[in-house]
Amino acid sequence: MLRLACSTVLLFVLRLLLALPWAQVLPAVLIFFLGTGGWNSLRVFMKTIGRDLHAAVVLLKVKLNVNRHLRQRNTIPKIFAETLQKYGDKTALIFEGTGEHWTFRQLDEYSNRVANLLLQHGFREGDVVALFMENRLQYVGLWLGMAKIGIEAALINFNLRLEALVHCVNISNAKAVVFGSELTDAMCEVHSSVGKSVKLFCSGDWDPKRVPQGTECLEPLLQATPTHKPSQPQRGFTDRLFYIYTSGTTGMPKAAIVVHSRYYRMAALVYYGFRMRSEDVLYDCLPLYHSAGNIVGVGQCLIHGMTVVIKKKFSASRFWEDCIKYNCTIVQYIGEICRYLLNQPVRDVEQRHRVRMALGNGLRQSIWEEFMQRFNIPQIAEFYGATECNCSLGNFDNKTGACGFNSRILPFIYPIRLVRVDEETMELIRGPDGVCIPCGPGEPGQLVGRIIQNDPLRRFDGYVNQAATSKKISQSVFKKGDSAYLSGDVLVMDEFGYMYFRDRTGDTFRWKGENVSTTEVEGTLSRLLDMKDVVVYGVEVPGAEGKAGMAAIADPDHTTDLGKFSRELEKALPPYARPVFLRFLPEVDKTGTFKFQKTELRRDGFDPTVVSDKLYFLDCTKGCYVELDAELHRSISSGKQKL
Ligand SMILES: *[C@@H]1O[C@H](CO)[C@@H](O)[C@H](O)[C@H]1NC(C)=O
């Protein structure tokens, strides 16, 4: 067995060596040695060669698998069928909430019913159906069933309401919406705006009197549908699987296209890179409308036969009990989850679990070690990679604080790079030849990934909206005339090539684990406030993760009714997007192009001793805005006041 593994690895390395462009490699190695200086470069070489070889093997393995799937015109449902063959009666998914267990066979049957039902209702390959529901096992069964007949699911954030919800359904061109009964009210509010031709299905316990007219109840229909395998569509590995919405840097959420190969690649890179095993049990408490929960998490079940525990919603107090109950060995996180867990009182259950790895992104360096030690977690598997971006990184070797690395010895094997950027505007800084300037160790820069459209591993599939796609792509980044994907994130690399996060800048900020698009919030607030000028930005609050939202509102005549505003805000925006602070001023500065000047506002923050304008604070216990005075400011800054 071991011999076999060794020879496979050797074969990979051999293939890798043969695949290398040696005319490029030798000068690069030489430059590296001369450039970093004798002994030091030897030190770097010795420290990183093992890590780099592992990564090279992983990349090669995933590449070979992708090539095979391409050749065989496989899709995620077909790969799932292979998994089903192997693991049939093993538990595939568990729902922590009701305790439901589904074996691979049950998941297969449920998704077959979904496929057959949609076919009966006249849906065809290439149609889009929106999925708007909270986490549950059916969520996976629904999109998998759609994929079986080539129907593309649009996975909609269940926190969205009103305009943003209508927008997401609308841009997806969905022919139907399947919504969870828990979201009946949200669906009723937008029913008249989403179009008469859109069919509605409700999943879960529903009340026929409350749902929008014409809604059909899904479960009885599914019960009456046969479980046989539906006929195969003409889909291949590079066709669309589903859409995930990202709050990009401007405006409303954008639908990012996820093709089958991308789904596979994201799940497989994580699986091989972090040396996971199919016997692992993964605890997934992240929302399934994002790639972390649905691809990195659920993908391990569909592709690698792992048991995945799906939690309805993250709960800090139940987290470790759940892990113990299901013998979880891997947990998923986002940075905020780690902080909420650390804020819990110490209990002995938090050490009694069998979790060997925490997998996720956004764990801050400041709490990294405390998190590992307190909860007795041997390995942090931090990775970086937006749904739509191909410049993924992974911290494969448990390096404290890093979100990944790139080889220092042969950096061009993996075509990503940090390039110099104006951190305020995120504009790329170019040399005299018009090409971007790569960063050295210790120099912060924007992460970019080269685009090679004919390589499925390196494709950028873009957004549904072409204009949104072109904003994320720039020319002449690595060399003259090429094109590259701009991640929008600033990272910094150390001498060994490990990469570390710098805080986000630009037009979104993170709050409570979500990206808040300032433009989107500005639009909504302005509408609620009779089209007053509103500027939204994030401000730092000592001790809080991310940035708290703050809105500067131009109100020269003091006509704002704060009580009414708070009530309407609750309906219009999800909790994380509601501004924590308000600042009323006579007018807001604009640039010549009517862009708001945010830099000064951001610097002023929410300190009443600095700002002479009226300030308000959203007191979440009272559900309304209260005046922000020096005492309240102290209480917020010291962490006493809950945000
Ligand atoms: C939905 O999109 C169509 C065009 O695709 C547009 O005409 C319509 O106004 C949009 N509806 C809403 C509510 O945005």
Ligand SMILES: *[C@@H]1O[C@H](CO)[C@@H](O)[C@H](O)[C@H]1NC(C)=O
């Ligand atoms: C967890 O592991 C223990 C011991 O190996 C076993 O007895 C128990 O049944 C497992 N629980 C689950 C939910 O698999």
Ligand SMILES: *[C@@H]1O[C@H](CO)[C@@H](O)[C@H](O)[C@H]1NC(C)=O
């Ligand atoms: C990961 O790093 C931590 C501290 O740096 C160490 O205690 C732990 O043993 C390491 N885990 C593994 C699996 O090597």
Ligand SMILES: *[C@@H]1O[C@H](CO)[C@@H](O)[C@H](O)[C@H]1NC(C)=O
């Ligand atoms: C937020 O934006 C960053 C950078 O664009 C991206 O990596 C991340 O996945 C986004 N998160 C969500 C929840 O949309």
Ligand SMILES: *[C@@H]1O[C@H](CO)[C@@H](O)[C@H](O)[C@H]1NC(C)=O
């Ligand atoms: C990112 O995607 C582009 C788009 O085709 C590709 O050329 C580039 O190589 C990818 N980068 C990585 C690191 O996969």
